[in-house]
Amino acid sequence: MKKVIVSLAVALLTQPLLADEGMWLLPLLKQQKFDEMKALGLELEAKDIYSPDSSSLKDAVVIFGGGCTGEMISPEGLLITNHHCGYGQIQQHSSVEHDYLTDGFWAMSREQELPNPGLTVTFIDAIDDVTDYVKEDLKSDTDPNSMKFLSASYLNSLAEKKVGAEFLKNNPGTAVEIKPFFGGNKYYMFTKKIFSDVRLVGAPPSSIGKFGADTDNWVWPRHTGDFSLFRVYADANGNP
Structure with missing residues (x-):
């Protein structure tokens, strides 16, 4: 009986696994994967994901700093990214008197938001x-x-x-x-x-934002509040 179970397990494990992956370019979405995505239950249209002429998801996902990902989550320029992506800015504003890495930081008004010279947010x-x-x-x-x-x-x-x-x-x-x-x-x-006026709005203490450190970073589920909040400022026309 044990031999049968082992043989069955080996047979199942050696079956070909299909990974639906590859390089998907947004302008080619309709030609590449869109029909499959719709068949799997996608309710968005292709233009809702990528449109060079109107608002789409491309305007909500940004490059934060030198290579992190960020997401726009409000019409007031609020952006969320990982805690480790904002770690340098949180550290830069920390001091003995205001240890934001240890205690966290929350701006209760626009005036309390902290500027970050040199930090950029890039929209495609x-x-x-x-x-x-x-x-x-x-x-x-x-x-x-x-x-x-x-x-x-x-x-x-x-x-x-x-x-x-x-x-x-x-x-x-x-x-x-x-x-x-x-x-x-x-x-x-x-x-x-490329927007260069990016201000720190909030971040949890490192004990929450970096809980588990790199060990937990590669496992799932995770039990960490791995986020930080920033705000992107623009001119009256929404430009840098």
Whole structure:
């Protein structure tokens, strides 16, 4: 009987497992996975997830600082991110008299929110296929060993050339970047809005926000209040 159970367990464990994964590009959502997502119960439309011309989920998910993720959770610019993502800012504002890392911090008014020079929040405004534009420019590169087609400095200079210096001058806080995909077979230009007035609103004590430290960070379920709150400030038109 034991042999039968073991044999059955081995057979089940060796069955092929299908992982529905890969690189899903937002502009190609309809061509890639959208029908499957709808079949699985998605109620949103593709334009609700990504639309370069109107509000969509792309406007709610941001790049916090140098690479963390943040989410906009109110029309008043309130942003939530991980506690460890805001840890540097919480630490920067802490002192012997005000140990925010140990005690936590909560701004009870806009005036009590703490500014963070150097901290940025980046929104992706649009993602455009510029493959033909880049490949046309690359025709002049005749070196068979050249890695120019993957060079960040080259691609970003092309991005700035495409939109023009006047556009960037008239839209402060806007930046453009071209990135290669699929080994340089496709190129997409990302138009970004970068906000630099980002203020600390609240954070729990580290005993809550960092409970379990890195050990618990890789397991599930977790028992930690791993969050911090910031507010992004913009001009009257919602621009940086």
